[in-house]
Structure formats: C-alpha cells, structure tokens
Amino acid sequence: MIKKLIKSNRFNLKDSQITQVFNYIKEYIYPADWVTEPLNCLEALITVKMVKADIYDLIDRAFEIMLISMDPGIVNTCKRCILRFIENFPLSEE
Numbered sequence: 001m002i003k004k005l006i007k008s009n010r011f012n013l014k015d016s017q018i019t020q021v022f023n024y025i026k027e028y029i030y031p032a033d034w035v036t037e038p039l040n041c042l043e044a045l046i047t048v049k050m051v052k053a054d055i056y057d058l059i060d061r062a063f064e065i066m067l068i069s070m071d072p073g074i075v076n077t078c079k080r081c082i083l084r085f086i087e088n089f090p091l092s093e094e
Contacts, residue, residue: 013050021045022054029061031068039065039077046084059085 021041029038042058059082066078 018050018052022052022058025058026054029058029065031065031074036074036077039074039081043077043081043084046081046088049088051089055085055089 022045025038025041025045029042039062042055042062045055062078062081066075066082069075069078
C-alpha cells in the first residue's frame with residue numbers, strides 16, 4: 001500500500017512524510033519471510049528517485065538480506081532493489 005502511495009504522490013509528499021517512510025523501512029527491514037513490504041517500499045523510493053542519505057544504509061541492509069535469506073521471492077526483490085539503485089544513484093566511497 002505504501003508503495004502505491006509513493007508512486008502516485010511522489011511530487012506531493014512532504015519531506016517529513018518521506019522521512020517517515022525511510023524510518024518505517026529502517027525499522028522493519030530484516031531477514032524474515034514477510035519482509036517484502038519494506039523491500040517493496042525501498043524499491044518504490046528508488047524507482048521514483050527519492051534521495052536521502054539513509055538510502056545507502058538501506059541498500060547495504062538489502063544486500064545483507066539477499067545473502068542471508070533462503071526465500072527466493074525475497075532474494076529476487078533484493079536483487080531488483082540493488083540493481084535499480086546501481087542504475088539510478090551515484091556510488092562513492094563514503
């Protein structure tokens with residue numbers, strides 16, 4: 001549901017609302033069978049190119065989950081997030 005809100009209202013979201021979405025993802029992104037919603041939200045943020053400094057930490061976490069998880073759906077969602085991120089965002093040493 002949050003994914004649809006992000007995609008449909010990306011230009012109308014306030015900075016505080018975007019921060020709340022990032023906080024939600026940070027809180028609920030961990031390896032479990034039901035972790036798909038935070039990953040889908042992360043994918044939506046990447047797709048609409050909503051940038052905050054926290055996105056780099058979330059991508060690191062998605063990479064960890066991809067390596068740990070045994071669920072093919074979660075692994076594929078993590079792969080999509082990481083690939084979209086690499087395609088759309090600058091990478092640096094920081």
